[in-house]
Amino acid sequence: MKIVHYLNQFFVGLGGEEAAGHPPEFREGPVGPGIRLNELLGEAGQVVGTIFAGDNYFSMNSSTSAEVVEGLLRALDADLLIAGPAFNAGRYGMACGEVCSVAIDRLGLPALMAMSENNPAVELHRAEIPILRTSDSTGGMGQALEDLAAGASSYLGSDGGWSAASSLLLSRGIRLNEVSPDRGSKRAIDLLLSKIEGHPCLTEWPLPDYDIVQPSALEATNTEPVLALVTEGGLVPSGNPDRLNSGRADRWFRYSVERVASLMSEEFEVIHGGIDTSASNENPNWMVPLDMARKQEPKGGFSLHEYVYSTTGNQGSMPAMRRIGDEIAAELHNAGVHAVIATST
Amino acid sequence: MPLELAYYDISKITFGNKTYLDGSSLVINHDELRAHLLEDDHFEDVTLHVAHPGDSLRVINVVDAVEPRCRLGGGNADFPGFLSTPQTVGKGRTAVLRGAAVVEVAEPVPGESTYWREAFFDMTDSCSGFSPFSDLANLVVDVKPAKYLRDDTRPPLNVFEGTPEAVSLNRAIRAAGLKASVYMASAAAGSEPNEVATFDLPTSPNPDLPGVVYLYQLSIPYIYGEIEPGGGAIGGPAHLPTMVHPNEILDGALVCGWNAIACMRELTYVVQNHPIIHDLYARSGKDLEFLGVVLFTNGDTRESKERLTGHATTLAQLLKPDGAIINYAGGGHPCVDTMMICQKLEQSGIPTTVLSMEMAPNPSDSGFVHFVREADLIISTGNYEESFSFPQVDAVIGGTSLLNAESSPSGPFSYPLSGLLGSTNQFGFTNVTARSH
Amino acid sequence: MNQFDKAGIPAVLVTAIPSLAESLGVNRIVEGAAVTHPTGAPELPPAEEATYRAKLFELAVNCLGISVSGPTIFTLDGPTQ
Structure with a gap:
C-alpha cells in the first residue's frame, strides 16, 4: 500500500x-x-x-x-x-x-x-x-x-x-441520526423507572462540557484593587483594524483606554455578528461600561486597568473560548489585575 | 366513565359511489366528500388523492394530519370547538380507522407565514422509520384557496401568524381535515371493531408502584377550539399551566394550531395517538401508575418563565409523583421553560427525564438552546439538522415547489430532517434518535 | 469567565441571560439590561438611564467583594439564590 x-x-x-x-x-x-x-x-x-x-x-x-x-x-x-x-x-x-x-x-x-x-x-x-x-x-x-x-x-x-x-481518534463531534429499536416515549419511561430505582443510566444526549470552578475571593491588597473590563461583545476601534472575527472568534485583542473617559461612537464600534448592534454602536458604553467605571473610580475603591479586552462570543466553540479565556486570564494575572467585570450578549 | 377507542384496521383507501368499510378497505364517495369540504367559502377547489406505502409519491406543503375518527353515540362531540360546541370529551366510545390518515395540503398564499410550510414525506421506503405517514393509507386533501386569498399581496404583520385572512384560511384548512376525518370514520358505524382499548386513570394507585406524571409542553395547539397561548405565537401572552384528563387529549380536544417546523409539528394525528400518554397507560398498574398530565406553554420574559414553571411544578407535585417526564416542544427559548421545570422538580426530589429534539449542525454547536445540570437523562428524538437524500419520485401532491430546496420537488434532493413530517417528534412517536460520532 | 476564577481573579459577568451563564458555571452573574446592550437602557429617558447604569455598575463592583459558593445571580433587586 x-x-x-x-x-x-x-x-x-x-x-x-x-x-x-x-x-x-x-x-x-x-x-x-x-x-x-x-x-x-x-x-x-x-x-x-x-x-x-x-x-x-x-x-x-x-x-x-x-x-x-x-x-x-x-x-x-x-x-x-x-x-x-x-x-x-x-x-x-x-x-x-x-x-x-x-x-x-x-x-x-x-x-x-x-x-x-x-x-x-x-x-x-x-x-x-x-x-x-x-x-x-x-x-x-x-x-x-x-x-x-x-x-x-x-x-x-x-x-x-x-x-x-x-x-x-478524536470524536467527530457530530450527532447523527439512527433508528432505535424502541420509540422515544418508551425509552423515556424505561430510563425514568431506572432513575427512580437508583440504577445508573446513560443520557442519550450528553450536556455540553462545562467547568465547575471554585469562585475566587478578592485578594487583600494594600493599594486599591485593579479592575479590568472584558467583553465578548466584539468591541473594536472603529474600522476594526485588527480584524477581530464577528463570529467563531479565534482571537482576542486589548485596547488601551488609559486617560479615556468614555467610549465614543466615533472611536469604537461593536462588530458582534449575532446581534443587532445598532444600540451598542450608538453608545459603546452600553456594551463595555467604561464611562461608569471612570465615574465611580475616584470613590469606588478600585482603580481601572489600562486596557479593555475584547473578543466575540458569537458562535464561539467551547475549546476556542476556553483558550481565549486562559490567555486573557494569564495576561491579567501577570499585569497584577485583581478583578474583572465582563459583559456578554 | 372511561374512554373506549374502537379500532377498525385499514390498509387501503379507494374511491367509489358510496362510503363504506369493505374489510380493511375504506371506500369513499368521492363526490359527496368533496362537496362536503367545498361548503367552506375559503376554498375555490378541493382535490382528493390517495397515497399508499410503496407509491412513488411525495406529499409536500403539508398543513396537518388527522386520524379518521368519530364519536359513536352520546351526541355530536367530534373535535369540540371546531366541529361541535366545546363540550368535554374523553368519555364514551370513539371509532378509529387505525392505519389511515387524512393529510391536508395547500400551496402557501401570500400574506401567510410561509417559512415553516416546508413539510413533506414520501410514500417510497426512503422515509421508512422516519416519517409516520409513509406507512399509512392516506387521504390527501389538496386545497386551492379562494381567489381573494391567493391574490392578497399584503405582507404578514407577524411572521409567525400572517394576515388575519391567512390565519382564517389556515384554520379552515385544518377544519377541512377534521371534517374528512369524521366523514370517513362514520363509515365504521355498525361494523365490528378489530379491537377495543379502554383508557382510564387509576382510582386508587398501587403505592408499591412508582407514580409518574407527564408535563406536556404545548406548541401552540387549539384546545377546545381556542388557540394557546394567546395570540397563537411563540412569545404570545403566556397562560398559567393547567391540567386536563389525558383522555381529553386522546379524544380530539387538541388540534394542531400552527405550522411549526415539520419534524416537530404538533400534528393532530400524533396528539390523538400521543405516544407518552399511550405508553404510560399501557404500563399503568404493571410497572408504574399513571397519575396525570400537566399542560404548559412557555413564558416570554424571565418573570413569566419563573411564574409559569413554578406553577407547572406545583401542579405536578399535587399529584405526588415519584417521577416525571417532560417534553420540549421545540422553537428555541421554550427550552428554557422545560429545563427550568426539570430543575425545579429535581430540586424537590422528583426524578425526571426530558425528551428533546436536537439542533446540532456542526461540532462547534452543541445543539442545546439551554440546559440545566439536572437534565442528566435526556431522550434524543433526533438531530433535525442532519441532511438526508430523498430520491426522485413519479408524482408530487401539494404544489409545484419546495420553498428551500433548489431542485424540483420530485427530486432527487438533499434536505435536513427538519422538513420531514413528524420525524423528530417531541413526544418520541418515532424511533429516530441521534448519537455522537 | 471561569478561566478568570481559575486564575484566582474574581470576575463578574453582566449578561441579559443569567440562567445561561448559571448553567455554564459562572460564579458571579449580574443581570444586565438586554442581549444587544447589556450595560445600557436606551429606552429610558437620559437621566433615568444614567442612574440605572450607575446602579448596575455599582452592583457589579460590589458583588466582586461578596463571597459566593457557586453560581449566584445578582439583580438590582438583590441576589437570587
Missing part, C-alpha cells in the same frame, strides 16, 4: 519562521519523522513520498494552494495520505486540514491527520477528517508515530473504515 506523508517546513529541516512561506514541494520516500513512521508501518504500507510546505503558505495563497496540492497528490496515485503530527501548532494543523480536505474532496483519497485536541484545526475539520489524538508538544512524537502507524495499518487492513482505529 502506498502512503504519502505531509509535513511542514520545520520537520523536513528547512528551518522555522524564515522558511514559513515555502511553497509545496515533493520528495521521494520518507523524510524526518516519516522515516520512523515508515519503519513502524512495516508490511502494512510504505511511505512513497513526502509533500511539505511552509506553515504560512496556505493562508498566504488560499486561492491557488488547493490546485498545487492537488497536482502533487494526483501524480502519486497513493492509497492513503497521512498529515502531521502537528501537535498544538495552529498553522501547521490548519495546513494539515487543507491538504487532507483536498485529498478527500477532490481526489477521493482517504486521509488521516494527527494533532492535539487543542489544535484550532480540530474544530474546523473534525466532522470530515479522521484526526488521530496526540500530545500538545513534540515530546509526544514517539507515541504519535506509533499510533499513526497503528491507525493507518488498521485502516489499510479494513474494508475502508476507521472504526477499528476509533480508540486512537
Whole structure:
C-alpha cells in the first residue's frame, strides 16, 4: 500500500519562521519523522513520498494552494495520505486540514491527520477528517508515530473504515441520526423507572462540557484593587483594524483606554455578528461600561486597568473560548489585575 | 366513565359511489366528500388523492394530519370547538380507522407565514422509520384557496401568524381535515371493531408502584377550539399551566394550531395517538401508575418563565409523583421553560427525564438552546439538522415547489430532517434518535 | 469567565441571560439590561438611564467583594439564590 506523508517546513529541516512561506514541494520516500513512521508501518504500507510546505503558505495563497496540492497528490496515485503530527501548532494543523480536505474532496483519497485536541484545526475539520489524538508538544512524537502507524495499518487492513482505529481518534463531534429499536416515549419511561430505582443510566444526549470552578475571593491588597473590563461583545476601534472575527472568534485583542473617559461612537464600534448592534454602536458604553467605571473610580475603591479586552462570543466553540479565556486570564494575572467585570450578549 | 377507542384496521383507501368499510378497505364517495369540504367559502377547489406505502409519491406543503375518527353515540362531540360546541370529551366510545390518515395540503398564499410550510414525506421506503405517514393509507386533501386569498399581496404583520385572512384560511384548512376525518370514520358505524382499548386513570394507585406524571409542553395547539397561548405565537401572552384528563387529549380536544417546523409539528394525528400518554397507560398498574398530565406553554420574559414553571411544578407535585417526564416542544427559548421545570422538580426530589429534539449542525454547536445540570437523562428524538437524500419520485401532491430546496420537488434532493413530517417528534412517536460520532 | 476564577481573579459577568451563564458555571452573574446592550437602557429617558447604569455598575463592583459558593445571580433587586 502506498502512503504519502505531509509535513511542514520545520520537520523536513528547512528551518522555522524564515522558511514559513515555502511553497509545496515533493520528495521521494520518507523524510524526518516519516522515516520512523515508515519503519513502524512495516508490511502494512510504505511511505512513497513526502509533500511539505511552509506553515504560512496556505493562508498566504488560499486561492491557488488547493490546485498545487492537488497536482502533487494526483501524480502519486497513493492509497492513503497521512498529515502531521502537528501537535498544538495552529498553522501547521490548519495546513494539515487543507491538504487532507483536498485529498478527500477532490481526489477521493482517504486521509488521516494527527494533532492535539487543542489544535484550532480540530474544530474546523473534525466532522470530515479522521484526526488521530496526540500530545500538545513534540515530546509526544514517539507515541504519535506509533499510533499513526497503528491507525493507518488498521485502516489499510479494513474494508475502508476507521472504526477499528476509533480508540486512537478524536470524536467527530457530530450527532447523527439512527433508528432505535424502541420509540422515544418508551425509552423515556424505561430510563425514568431506572432513575427512580437508583440504577445508573446513560443520557442519550450528553450536556455540553462545562467547568465547575471554585469562585475566587478578592485578594487583600494594600493599594486599591485593579479592575479590568472584558467583553465578548466584539468591541473594536472603529474600522476594526485588527480584524477581530464577528463570529467563531479565534482571537482576542486589548485596547488601551488609559486617560479615556468614555467610549465614543466615533472611536469604537461593536462588530458582534449575532446581534443587532445598532444600540451598542450608538453608545459603546452600553456594551463595555467604561464611562461608569471612570465615574465611580475616584470613590469606588478600585482603580481601572489600562486596557479593555475584547473578543466575540458569537458562535464561539467551547475549546476556542476556553483558550481565549486562559490567555486573557494569564495576561491579567501577570499585569497584577485583581478583578474583572465582563459583559456578554 | 372511561374512554373506549374502537379500532377498525385499514390498509387501503379507494374511491367509489358510496362510503363504506369493505374489510380493511375504506371506500369513499368521492363526490359527496368533496362537496362536503367545498361548503367552506375559503376554498375555490378541493382535490382528493390517495397515497399508499410503496407509491412513488411525495406529499409536500403539508398543513396537518388527522386520524379518521368519530364519536359513536352520546351526541355530536367530534373535535369540540371546531366541529361541535366545546363540550368535554374523553368519555364514551370513539371509532378509529387505525392505519389511515387524512393529510391536508395547500400551496402557501401570500400574506401567510410561509417559512415553516416546508413539510413533506414520501410514500417510497426512503422515509421508512422516519416519517409516520409513509406507512399509512392516506387521504390527501389538496386545497386551492379562494381567489381573494391567493391574490392578497399584503405582507404578514407577524411572521409567525400572517394576515388575519391567512390565519382564517389556515384554520379552515385544518377544519377541512377534521371534517374528512369524521366523514370517513362514520363509515365504521355498525361494523365490528378489530379491537377495543379502554383508557382510564387509576382510582386508587398501587403505592408499591412508582407514580409518574407527564408535563406536556404545548406548541401552540387549539384546545377546545381556542388557540394557546394567546395570540397563537411563540412569545404570545403566556397562560398559567393547567391540567386536563389525558383522555381529553386522546379524544380530539387538541388540534394542531400552527405550522411549526415539520419534524416537530404538533400534528393532530400524533396528539390523538400521543405516544407518552399511550405508553404510560399501557404500563399503568404493571410497572408504574399513571397519575396525570400537566399542560404548559412557555413564558416570554424571565418573570413569566419563573411564574409559569413554578406553577407547572406545583401542579405536578399535587399529584405526588415519584417521577416525571417532560417534553420540549421545540422553537428555541421554550427550552428554557422545560429545563427550568426539570430543575425545579429535581430540586424537590422528583426524578425526571426530558425528551428533546436536537439542533446540532456542526461540532462547534452543541445543539442545546439551554440546559440545566439536572437534565442528566435526556431522550434524543433526533438531530433535525442532519441532511438526508430523498430520491426522485413519479408524482408530487401539494404544489409545484419546495420553498428551500433548489431542485424540483420530485427530486432527487438533499434536505435536513427538519422538513420531514413528524420525524423528530417531541413526544418520541418515532424511533429516530441521534448519537455522537 | 471561569478561566478568570481559575486564575484566582474574581470576575463578574453582566449578561441579559443569567440562567445561561448559571448553567455554564459562572460564579458571579449580574443581570444586565438586554442581549444587544447589556450595560445600557436606551429606552429610558437620559437621566433615568444614567442612574440605572450607575446602579448596575455599582452592583457589579460590589458583588466582586461578596463571597459566593457557586453560581449566584445578582439583580438590582438583590441576589437570587
